[in-house]
Amino acid sequence: MDFMSNPLNVVTFFPLIGVLLLLFVNKENKVLIRWISLLTALATFGLSLWLLSQFQPANPNLQLTINESWIQVANWNISYYMGVDGLSILLVLLTAFLTPIALLSTWSAIEEREKDFNIFFLLLEAGMLGVFMAQDLFLFYIFWEFTLVPMYFLIGIWGGPQRIYASIKFFLYTMAGSLLMLLAILWLGIHQGTFAVPDLIRMGGIPAETQIWLFLAFAIAFAIKVPMWPLHSWLPDAHVQAPTAGSVILAGVLLKMGTYGFIRFNLPLFPKAAIHFAPMMAGLAVVGIIYGAIVSYYQQDIKKLVAYSSISHLGFVMLGLFALNSQGIQGGILQMINHGLSTGALFLLVGMVYEQTHTRDFDVYGGLWKIMPVYGSIMLVVTLSSMGLPGLNGFVGEFTILLGAFGSEAIGSPWFAGLSAIGVILAAVYMLYMYQKIFLGPTGSIVETVKEHGHALRDLSAREIITVAPLLIFIFWIGLYPKPFFELIAPAVDNLVAILQAAMH
Amino acid sequence: MTQADLYTLLPIIVLTVWALLLLVVDLFIPNDRKGWTALLAAAGLALTAGFTISLAGTDTYIGFGGMVLLDGFATFVNLLLLFSGLLGISVAYNYLKRMDIERGEYYSLMLFSVVGMMLMAQASDLIVVFIALELLSIPLYILAAIAQPKGNSGEAGIKYFLLGAFSGGFVVYGIALVFGATQATALLDIAAAAASGAANVPLMLTGSALILVGFAFKVAAVPFHMWTPDVYEGAPTSVTAFMAAGAKIAGFSALMRVFVIAFPSLAGDLAPVLAVLAALTMIVGNVTAVAQTNIKRMLAYSSIAHAGYILMAFVAFGRGGEIAASAVAAGIIYLAVYALTNFGSWGIVIALENAEGKGLNLEDYAGLGKKNPLMAASMTIFMLSLTGLPPTFGLVGKLYLFQSVIAIDMYWLAIIGVLTSLISAFYYLRVVVIMYMREGEPTTDNEGWLQFTWVLMAAATVILSLVPASIFNWAYEAARQLVNL
Numbered sequence: 001m002d003f004m005s006n007p008l009n010v011v012t013f014f015p016l017i018g019v020l021l022l023l024f025v026n027k028e029n030k031v032l033i034r035w036i037s038l039l040t041a042l043a044t045f046g047l048s049l050w051l052l053s054q055f056q057p058a059n060p061n062l063q064l065t066i067n068e069s070w071i072q073v074a075n076w077n078i079s080y081y082m083g084v085d086g087l088s089i090l091l092v093l094l095t096a097f098l099t100p101i102a103l104l105s106t107w108s109a110i111e112e113r114e115k116d117f118n119i120f121f122l123l124l125e126a127g128m129l130g131v132f133m134a135q136d137l138f139l140f141y142i143f144w145e146f147t148l149v150p151m152y153f154l155i156g157i158w159g160g161p162q163r164i165y166a167s168i169k170f171f172l173y174t175m176a177g178s179l180l181m182l183l184a185i186l187w188l189g190i191h192q193g194t195f196a197v198p199d200l201i202r203m204g205g206i207p208a209e210t211q212i213w214l215f216l217a218f219a220i221a222f223a224i225k226v227p228m229w230p231l232h233s234w235l236p237d238a239h240v241q242a243p244t245a246g247s248v249i250l251a252g253v254l255l256k257m258g259t260y261g262f263i264r265f266n267l268p269l270f271p272k273a274a275i276h277f278a279p280m281m282a283g284l285a286v287v288g289i290i291y292g293a294i295v296s297y298y299q300q301d302i303k304k305l306v307a308y309s310s311i312s313h314l315g316f317v318m319l320g321l322f323a324l325n326s327q328g329i330q331g332g333i334l335q336m337i338n339h340g341l342s343t344g345a346l347f348l349l350v351g352m353v354y355e356q357t358h359t360r361d362f363d364v365y366g367g368l369w370k371i372m373p374v375y376g377s378i379m380l381v382v383t384l385s386s387m388g389l390p391g392l393n394g395f396v397g398e399f400t401i402l403l404g405a406f407g408s409e410a411i412g413s414p415w416f417a418g419l420s421a422i423g424v425i426l427a428a429v430y431m432l433y434m435y436q437k438i439f440l441g442p443t444g445s446i447v448e449t450v451k452e453h454g455h456a457l458r459d460l461s462a463r464e465i466i467t468v469a470p471l472l473i474f475i476f477w478i479g480l481y482p483k484p485f486f487e488l489i490a491p492a493v494d495n496l497v498a499i500l501q502a503a504m505h
Numbered sequence: 506m507t508q509a510d511l512y513t514l515l516p517i518i519v520l521t522v523w524a525l526l527l528l529v530v531d532l533f534i535p536n537d538r539k540g541w542t543a544l545l546a547a548a549g550l551a552l553t554a555g556f557t558i559s560l561a562g563t564d565t566y567i568g569f570g571g572m573v574l575l576d577g578f579a580t581f582v583n584l585l586l587l588f589s590g591l592l593g594i595s596v597a598y599n600y601l602k603r604m605d606i607e608r609g610e611y612y613s614l615m616l617f618s619v620v621g622m623m624l625m626a627q628a629s630d631l632i633v634v635f636i637a638l639e640l641l642s643i644p645l646y647i648l649a650a651i652a653q654p655k656g657n658s659g660e661a662g663i664k665y666f667l668l669g670a671f672s673g674g675f676v677v678y679g680i681a682l683v684f685g686a687t688q689a690t691a692l693l694d695i696a697a698a699a700a701s702g703a704a705n706v707p708l709m710l711t712g713s714a715l716i717l718v719g720f721a722f723k724v725a726a727v728p729f730h731m732w733t734p735d736v737y738e739g740a741p742t743s744v745t746a747f748m749a750a751g752a753k754i755a756g757f758s759a760l761m762r763v764f765v766i767a768f769p770s771l772a773g774d775l776a777p778v779l780a781v782l783a784a785l786t787m788i789v790g791n792v793t794a795v796a797q798t799n800i801k802r803m804l805a806y807s808s809i810a811h812a813g814y815i816l817m818a819f820v821a822f823g824r825g826g827e828i829a830a831s832a833v834a835a836g837i838i839y840l841a842v843y844a845l846t847n848f849g850s851w852g853i854v855i856a857l858e859n860a861e862g863k864g865l866n867l868e869d870y871a872g873l874g875k876k877n878p879l880m881a882a883s884m885t886i887f888m889l890s891l892t893g894l895p896p897t898f899g900l901v902g903k904l905y906l907f908q909s910v911i912a913i914d915m916y917w918l919a920i921i922g923v924l925t926s927l928i929s930a931f932y933y934l935r936v937v938v939i940m941y942m943r944e945g946e947p948t949t950d951n952e953g954w955l956q957f958t959w960v961l962m963a964a965a966t967v968i969l970s971l972v973p974a975s976i977f978n979w980a981y982e983a984a985r986q987l988v989n990l
Contacts, residue, residue: 012588070899071974072979074831076908113875140905146895152934156942168934175930177893186904186911186919450829 006066007051008082009311011096012129015122022122027115035108037118041125048096054435055089061197062135062490070139070422077194081136086134086492087263088332090485091256095132095338097470098252099125102245104467106346109244109355110158117158120246122152125216128253132260137185138196141178144257148174149345151246151254160240166241166381168355173234177221184217188269201268201499208272215273218266219281225258226280227315229288238308244351247303251310253343256336259317263329267321270505274324276408281322284422288315293426297433302360305434306346309386312423313339319420320401323411324500329493334485335397338478342394350378353438356457357446362437366444372459376439378468385475387431388424393478396426409504437486512573512650513568516557516583517623518850523549524616531609539607542596547591550619552845565986571674571691572630578837581979582626582758585909587839590619592848592958593747599952600743600855605813606652615747622755629766631690631716632682633846634759641755642669645748645754649740653719653886656862661739668732672722673963679715682708684765690768706771713768715773723756724812727786736806742858745801746851749836755842761833764822765988769971772823774883780820780918784965786813787799788927795932799865800854807891810929815839817922818909824987833984835902837945838977838986841891842902845969850887855881856959870936871940871945880949882941883963888933890966898969905977913918 003009017039025032055063062083071078083094103121110117127150128142132330148171156167189195192203206214214447224231235255240246253490267274299305317339320332354360369376377442381392388394407416450457461466511518527549531542560566565576567709586646593615601607609691621641627635646669684690686708687698698704718729725733729966737745745883790810797803818839820830831960857864903926909921969976 023914069974071977073834074827075912076831076905099860114753116878142900145900149889149894153941156938164938168931170940172927172930176927180920181909182904183911183916183919183923186908190912216513310550365509447837 003068006082007047007054008066008084011044011047011092012082012126014038014047015126015129016123016179019119022119025115025402027113030114033115033118034103036098037122038103040122041096044125045096048093052089052093053083055084055488057086057488058491060495061085065135069194070136073144075190075193076191078138079136079196080139082133082139082195083135084133085200086474086489088260088497089488090333090337091253091260092134093130094256094337095125095253096456098248098340098344099112101344101348101470102248102252102465105248105351106243106245109351117154120150122155122483123176124154124503125247128249128257131257135197136195137200137265139190139195140197141182141185145152145175145178147236147254147257151250154246155238155242157423158243158246161241162237164239166237169234170238173231174226177224177231180217181221184214187214197265197269200319205271208276211270211273212276214279215266218261218270219277219464222258222261222266225261225372226255226318227258227311228284228318229291231312232288232311235311236304236307239310240301240303241345245403247347247351248344251306251347252340254311255314256340258322259314259332259336262318262321263333263496267485268499269323271500274294274500275410275504276321278322279412280406280413282319282405282408282416283471285318285322286313286416286423287418288312289423290426293423293430297426297430300348301360302345302434302438303361305430306343306350309427309430310339310343312427313338313386314344315423316398316401316420319416320407322403323404323408324383324497325408325410325495326490326493327400329496330486330489331397331400331404333489333493334478334482335354335401337485338385338393338397340476341380341471341474345382345390345468345475346386348380348468348471349375352460359446362434363445364382364444364449366446367439368441368444368457370443371447371457374459374465378460378465378472379439380435381472381475383431383435387428391479393475393482394495396482408501509566510568512560513566513573513627513779515560517620517627518555518621519548520553520616520620523552524613524620524850525657526970528610531613534609536607536689539602539609539978540598540832542609542715542876543594545825546616547594549551549616550587550590550594553586557583557587557606567629567840567975571626571693572633573627574629575627577983578758578762578833579627581781581837581983582754584614584622584836585754585844586619586622586626589750589754589844589848590615590745592844593751595745595954595958596746596848596852596855598954599950600741600858603950604652604655604741604862605860606655606741608651611648611651614644614648618751620646622751625755626762628910629692630912631683631692631695632835633671634763635676635680637755637759638673638719641752642673642723645744645752648744649748650734651744652741657735657848658741658842659737661736664732664739668722672719674719675715675718677724679712679717679719680714681717682927686712694764695767696943697812698836699737699768702825709768710771710774713764713771716763717775717778720756720760723784724753725758725787725809726782726816727811729774730786730789730809730812732804733809734805737808738799740800742801742851742855745856746848747856750847752823753808753812753815754840754844760819761822761836762987764819765829765833769823769825776823779822780915781911783813783816783820786922787921788813791925793943795928798867799930800851800863800867800936802868803867804854805875807929807933810925811839813925814903814906814922817841817918818906820915820918821909821913824913828909828912829983830984831912831987833987834977835905835909835973837983839902839906841871841976841980842898845962845966846887846890846899849883849959849966850891852955852959853887854963856880856955857947859948859950867936867939869947870939871943871947873945873947873949876947876953877949879960883959885937886935886963886966888936892933894930896967896970898966898973901970902971934985
């Protein structure tokens with residue numbers, strides 16, 4: 001297929017067209033800047049749907065691939081190798097879907113240097129799309145590291161008061177992990193003679209002992225990104241300091257890069273090590289689930305609560321993945337999407353009220369339901385989705401994961417699933433606690449404070465409703481009829497499980 | 506002189522004659538028109554580059570009974586040096602005028618230094634290596650002190666001279682010992698003597714170690730790096746830019762040729778020493794850079810750290826065959842990466858330095874992101890490239906360096922390499938933080954040539970990261986010729 005017309009290349013690099021256009025726009029012309037980047041992001045989403053239309057769900061292999069030699073010197077063989085399969089197609093769609101939403105949310109939130117903001121945002125989108133499509137380890141590493149740079153600027157320039165600290169912490173943490181992964185990548189490239197992931201999987205033959213080291217090197221990089229307990233400490237800082245749109249993308253997509261890395265690389269490349277480490281990873285996941293839930297409950301800052309709840313939710317994803325069976329992994333992938341939708345929506349909603357009140361302290365909130373009924377109802381749906389209420393998306397994912405983890409041969413004990421079920425209950429506790437603090441009970445002091453500043457609290461504007469509405473549609477859709485989503489995921493997961501089964505016996 | 510002799514040295518002869526003529530012609534150029542001298546010097550470098558390219562090919566020219574040669578490796582390095590010379594002139598031209606230290610000799614001295622560097626790349630005899638070392642160094646001592654009595658330029662020159670002479674002594678003594686051990690100074694004869702068992706191995710090992718020490722001074726490897734920050738800071742910034750790139754390229758290319766050709770038999774003893782040297786250089790360079798507040802000193806320590814990264818490629822020098830070839834290729838590719846990034850970042854330092862020698866603190870970069878977005882974006886690219894992050898050539902080059910270490914299973918060295926890269930991310934990012942996230946009103950010099958230099962370097966750093974294949978293949982071919990594959 002022609003290089004330029006390959007749907008993967010078109011989708012990945014389309015945001016750069018927006019970047020180029022933005023470079024030539026006067027920075028004072030804010031309306032034009034906003035529209036260019038929003039339309040670029042929407043067009044990218046449209047193109048990703050076009051990509052989906054060409055994708056064959058029943059085919060478990062990589063599709064629409066493009067594979068060109070890039071650097072070929074002596075024993076070094078790097079290719080520009082892109083492809084999607086059931087493991088990544090939903091994440092590509094999620095990225096293209098969340099970016100315009102996040103951009104729309106910035107129209108009132110980002111007041112200065114809008115041009116730079118939009119440029120970095122579109123660069124970030126291109127990088128994230130590349131991460132989910134790259135099939136060559138070297139190419140993957142380039143996209144992976146590249147996403148750091150724009151995100152670093154987004155937090156560092158447009159973030160809260162502690163932004164510089166948070167952005168550097170985010171950068172150094174992630175880079176620390178990825179450098180070890182880099183060495184493992186180079187080892188694979190040199191000793192196996194190729195960086196192409198499908199070829200490496202086909203070849204196999206890495207001795208079990210070496211697999212353990214390589215697995216660890218990759219796992220640390222991804223575990224920091226997920227983040228898994230105890231490598232999570234960058235996350236609350238980054239989330240709290242990031243601007244709303246940054247938090248949405250951070251929670252919605254960037255964290256998924258970590259879990260995706262486990263599925264794409266750790267499990268199929270080092271199946272023996274994956275089986276070896278499954279109980280340990282499941283254990284860490286369970287600790288993360290419980291820890292995240294308990295710490296969430298004690299937060300004073302709404303955004304921090306949502307940030308810690310991410311640690312808990314991604315614990316579920318990790319538990320599902322390391323069940324190493326079909327249900328667990330399918331549930332894990334779907335839960336990645338669910339978390340992107342629900343937590344993305346939560347961050348958006350928190351950002352919307354923050355724009356009016358300029359505080360996220362629970363103590364000053366209360367009784368907002370009476371003043372902002374639309375906001376309250378939307379928030380209720382999202383809160384329930386995040387808790388895992390049946391009929392909404394979170395339930396489907398968590399249920400499938402628990403089912404997988406209960407019967408997992410690799411984890412070896414149903415106790416992990418049993419313990420993590422406590423996490424589901426705890427999630428209900430802290431999410432409802434948050435909801436109650438903000439919307440119910442006596443009217444909080446913030447209502448008066450805002451009124452004193454001249455303009456009383458208002459309910460969501462039409463633009464804000466348009467921003468969240470698409471997320472709600474998917475929250476219901478996945479909750480009520482998840483079949484089409486599972487159909488996209490299943491064949492590729494079965495393929496992956498077959499590799500793991502072969503290593504197990 | 507035979508035809509082969511002529512061809513081998515033709516680029517060097519052209520440049521030497523040009524530099525001598527320039528010295529005379531400059532006398533007739535009035536003081537307010539020294540731009541002509543700069544232009545003529547650049548023309549000389551361009552002409553020499555033309556000759557170098559026209560001689561490039563699959564043939565290896567051997568001249569003067571094997572004292573010098575011109576192979577693919579020398580061609581690659583020579584072009585890199587000539588290119589550095591051109592960039593050195595373009596960053597210097599307006600800076601010298603602005604700092605009121607403009608002298609015609611500046612450019613002639615630069616050309617002489619380039620001649621020495623090129624001779625170094627072509628030397629295949631230890632005596633020629635030493636001559637080249639002196640020829641490249643002496644003009645640099647003068648250049649470092651050319652702003653005297655302003656600032657610390659004189660001090661920098663003297664310091665550089667004393668330590669340079671000292672390290673020259675090491676090299677000479679080393680050569681003498683190697684000669685004593687093998688009765689030869691030609692690289693191939695030394696290798697032959699070692700292979701036949703005729704050499705006195707302990708003596709030869711001592712000699713090679715002394716040569717290594719001498720060159721470690723030149724390329725600023727720890728623990729022979731003490732002079733670097735003072736000299737880099739004290740010398741006029743345009744000299745620093747040229748010296749940091751040129752001396753490194755020449756020093757490393759000589760080290761590569763001497764060690765790969767003459768001393769592969771000593772690899773068992775020398776490789777661990779080189780590995781420790783590389784590790785120390787990366788650690789000390791990067792850790793000390795964190796504490797710097799002056800950008801010239803920070804870049805000086807960064808330059809030390811990069812010497813460490815390049816040294817990693819040397820550890821594989823004795824492995825022969827493909828492993829040595831790709832290690833050498835990694836080394837020269839990284840030298841090219843370093844030259845690009847180096848001239849770009851020093852170019853921006855020059856643009857912010859103002860007449861009173863102010864504007865050299867990191868804090869002076871505050872607000873650059875708003876004031877001059879293009880310059881801040883370029884500086885960001887250079888910082889990313891030095892850290893080894895995409896989308897820059899620095900990433901690709903650094904990964905290739907790491908592969909040469911992993912290919913010989915030196916995992917501990919690779920791990921030190923990546924950990925120190927992480928440390929370096931901290932101080933390189935600090936520059937970015939200051940440029941974009943602090944308020945300030947920096948003044949910048951937007952003179953045409955200077956701006957052209959850093960814009961070109963930034964563009965090249967990004968573009969070469971996307972299409973690195975041709976330069977990789979070229980460097981690998983050059984390296985193959987060096988190791989005789």
